[in-house]
Amino acid sequence: MRDQTEQRMDEIMGRLLRTGVILAAAFVLAGGVVFLVRHPEPVTNYRVFQGEPEELRTVSGIFHEALALRGRGLIQLGLLILIATPIARVAFSVVAFLYQRDWTYVVVTLIVLGLLVYSLFGGGG
Amino acid sequence: MNTLEFTAVVGFGALLAGFLGALTGLGGGVVVVPLLTVAFGVDIHYAIGAALVSVIATSSGAAAAYVREGYSNVRVGMFLEIATTIGALVGTALVLHLRVSIISIIFGVVLLYSAYASLTEHEHSGGNTGPDRIATWLRMDSTYPTPNGLESYHVRGVPQGFLLMFVAGVLSGLLGIGSGAVKVLAMDKAMKLPFKVSTTTSNFMIGVTAAAGAGVYLRRGYIDPGLAMPVMLGVLAGSLIGARVLARAKVRVLRLVFSSVIAVLALEMIYNGLK
Numbered sequence: 001m002r003d004q005t006e007q008r009m010d011e012i013m014g015r016l017l018r019t020g021v022i023l024a025a026a027f028v029l030a031g032g033v034v035f036l037v038r039h040p041e042p043v044t045n046y047r048v049f050q051g052e053p054e055e056l057r058t059v060s061g062i063f064h065e066a067l068a069l070r071g072r073g074l075i076q077l078g079l080l081i082l083i084a085t086p087i088a089r090v091a092f093s094v095v096a097f098l099y100q101r102d103w104t105y106v107v108v109t110l111i112v113l114g115l116l117v118y119s120l121f122g123g124g125g
Numbered sequence: 126m127n128t129l130e131f132t133a134v135v136g137f138g139a140l141l142a143g144f145l146g147a148l149t150g151l152g153g154g155v156v157v158v159p160l161l162t163v164a165f166g167v168d169i170h171y172a173i174g175a176a177l178v179s180v181i182a183t184s185s186g187a188a189a190a191y192v193r194e195g196y197s198n199v200r201v202g203m204f205l206e207i208a209t210t211i212g213a214l215v216g217t218a219l220v221l222h223l224r225v226s227i228i229s230i231i232f233g234v235v236l237l238y239s240a241y242a243s244l245t246e247h248e249h250s251g252g253n254t255g256p257d258r259i260a261t262w263l264r265m266d267s268t269y270p271t272p273n274g275l276e277s278y279h280v281r282g283v284p285q286g287f288l289l290m291f292v293a294g295v296l297s298g299l300l301g302i303g304s305g306a307v308k309v310l311a312m313d314k315a316m317k318l319p320f321k322v323s324t325t326t327s328n329f330m331i332g333v334t335a336a337a338g339a340g341v342y343l344r345r346g347y348i349d350p351g352l353a354m355p356v357m358l359g360v361l362a363g364s365l366i367g368a369r370v371l372a373r374a375k376v377r378v379l380r381l382v383f384s385s386v387i388a389v390l391a392l393e394m395i396y397n398g399l400k
Contacts, residue, residue: 010192010199017189017332021182025361032354036129043131044351049168051346058344075350079357082181083339086332089185093203104263108203112333115210119217120340 009096013089020085024078031066031074038071059120087116128351135165136355143183143363145383148370149243150324152303152331153360154180155236159390162229163397167352169225173301174347177339179360180303184331186361187368194270196325198318201265201280205290205311206333209304212294213337217345219299226398232300233395239306240384240391259283269322278319285315290330298338303331 055061056076065073090113097105126134138160139153146153154176161172191197220228260266260280268275289311293304305327312323342348 006199007195010195014189014193017185017192021186021189021361024182025358028354028357031350032132032358035351035354036132039128039351043126043128044349046165046167046171046349046352049170052349053346056350057346072350075354076348079178079339079348079350079353080343082178082185082357083336083343085185086181086336090203090206090333093199102264105200105203108207112203112206112210115207115214116333116337116340119210119214119337120343 005100009099013092013096016089016092017085020081020088024082024085027066027078027081028075029078031071031076031078033071034069034074035071083120087113087120090116132351132355135161135352136359138164139179139356139359140363140366143179143360143365144367144370145363145386146183146360147364147367149240149380149383149387150305151239151243151387152180152305153183153364154302154335155239156387156390157356157360158232158301159236159387159394161352161356163390163393169228170220170347171349171352173220174339174342174349175301175353175356177297177301177335177342178348178353179357180297180301180335181332181339182357182361183364184303184328184335186365188325188329188332191325191328194325196269196321197329198265198267198269198280198322198326199329200263200267201312201316201318202326202329204263204265204283205287206330208287208290209294209297209308209330209334210337212291212296213298213334214294214341215291216295216298216300217338217341219295223299226400228299229394229398231296233391233393233398235296235300235302235304235306236391236394237388240387242306242310244381244384255279257281257283267322269319276319278322279317281317282315286311289315294334294337297331297334298341301338301342303335305331 055065062076066077094109142156143153146156157176158172161167162169256279265280268277293307297304308327309323312318
């Protein structure tokens with residue numbers, strides 16, 4: 001059953017998601033402008049898959065590139081924020097269920113959070 | 126075509142895809158991949174990378190609105206996300222082992238099914254039977270707002286739902302899509318959730334499932350900033366416009382037209398895969 005706390009949690013969660021998406025879009029847009037201004041050469045060939053260079057594939061590399069204000073780095077940071085948004089939502093749910101002393105769902109959300117962190121930092125690459 | 130022109134054309138295509146996806150209820154990602162591969166000749170790995178990040182954007186944007194209205198069932202969503210995230214990781218592993226032609230054919234089939242599912246009316250099961258043992262233990266039963274105030278409902282078929290969600294996750298990680306159609310199938314048909322609850326909870330879950338796949342895609346270099354930028358911004362803008370139109374207009378005919386377009390794209394993908 002939904003109660004006052006649950007409603008409050010839902011509101012915070014909604015705000016969290018919205019902020020994440022807006023922030024991500026802002027970075028992608030800003031990075032896009034920098035990218036387009038500095039890249040007048042012919043379009044990248046997307047017909048053959050080559051994969052991204054190391055600095056655009058890792059969290060630390062992306063931060064480094066974004067801090068150097070490179071277009072691709074800023075876009076990638078925006079996309080990283082976007083990927084992090086649902087992860088932040090799950091992390092918030094862990095806290096919310098802890099607050100409600102709902103131990104079953106604390107475990108459930110921790111499993112989901114673990115899988116997400118593994119996907120971003122762990123194996124399967 | 127220079128980079129600026131390419132970005133503009135892809136961005137406009139993505140805008141249309143997002144708009145279409147919102148109107149048909151299929152989501153933007155499912156239209157972006159055939160658009161990029163069939164129309165622009167983009168390699169499918171780059172296409173699914175760009176599509177999956179746009180899926181996170183639209184799902185999170187929409188979920189932000191839904192979650193506050195109190196329709197989505199957070200417990201059901203969270204529990205099933207175990208299945209979808211594991212599925213997504215399996216799906217991303219499959220990408221490495223399946224040939225592009227096979228992925229293309231699977232995509233076409235899923236696309237055809239989604240188009241068909243979006244057209245068939247949801248005869249709502251609703252007939253809420255008694256409580257279910259597993260669902261009760263997991264405290265999934267909840268309430269949702271209706272014109273006559275809050276109405277309570279029971280959740281059923283947790284194991285079947287869990288299994289279908291695993292499949293939805295695999296497809297999401299393999300094809301770079303949200304798998305909304307399969308998620309609704311699991312919650313609507315197997316778990317007998319009220320329609321509005323299953324659609325909003327599905328939307329709520331899509332972002333998490335897509336994030337699991339996108340994390341792996343990013344580390345594998347499938348997400349190209351130059352391509353993902355116009356796709357993500359275009360789909361996001363298109364879906365926002367689509368949601369507005371959806372609230373106002375009668376879209377039965379539009380939906381029929383768009384679903385036909387999607388079916389053609391699906392057949393094209395299957396044909397390309399078989400060639």
